[in-house]
Amino acid sequence: MTDKQKVILSIVAIIVAGGFVASFIFSPSDSEDFPDGGTWYKCTACKEMQNIDSEAKGDFYDANPNMIGRPMGCPKCKKGSLIDGLKCPVKGCFYTQAKQKSDGSPICPICNSDL
Numbered sequence: 001m002t003d004k005q006k007v008i009l010s011i012v013a014i015i016v017a018g019g020f021v022a023s024f025i026f027s028p029s030d031s032e033d034f035p036d037g038g039t040w041y042k043c044t045a046c047k048e049m050q051n052i053d054s055e056a057k058g059d060f061y062d063a064n065p066n067m068i069g070r071p072m073g074c075p076k077c078k079k080g081s082l083i084d085g086l087k088c089p090v091k092g093c094f095y096t097q098a099k100q101k102s103d104g105s106p107i108c109p110i111c112n113s114d115l
């Protein structure tokens with residue numbers, strides 16, 4: 001192997017390694033789920049709290065194009081519509097907007113736990 005070949009080889013190795021690292025850094029982590037603070041919905045009719053992912057949401061609007069622009073229908077009771085909100089990481093309460101303490105830090109409006 002000549003010196004020139006060695007140089008070319010090392011450059012190729014750097015490009016390959018760099019590309020691998022870049023794809024590792026920039027690829028969205030699909031497997032990551034949101035145990036808390038993801039998109040939670042609560043049904044207006046059955047009051048069931050449910051975590052809807054964007055795929056399920058897409059499927060719903062594909063099946064019900066007349067509902068586009070309106071809240072998603074509840075997949076459990078098929079009667080109510082879903083209000084989106086957040087899940088309290090402390091006690092699992094459903095809320096649509098966090099309250100704030102006097103120092104500005106967010107608290108759960110249901111159980112008043114620090115978020």
Ligand SMILES: [Zn+2]
Pocket residue numbers: 043044045046047048074075076077078079080
């Ligand atoms: Zn429902």
Ligand SMILES: [Zn+2]
Pocket residue numbers: 088089090091092093108109110111112113
């Ligand atoms: Zn709470």
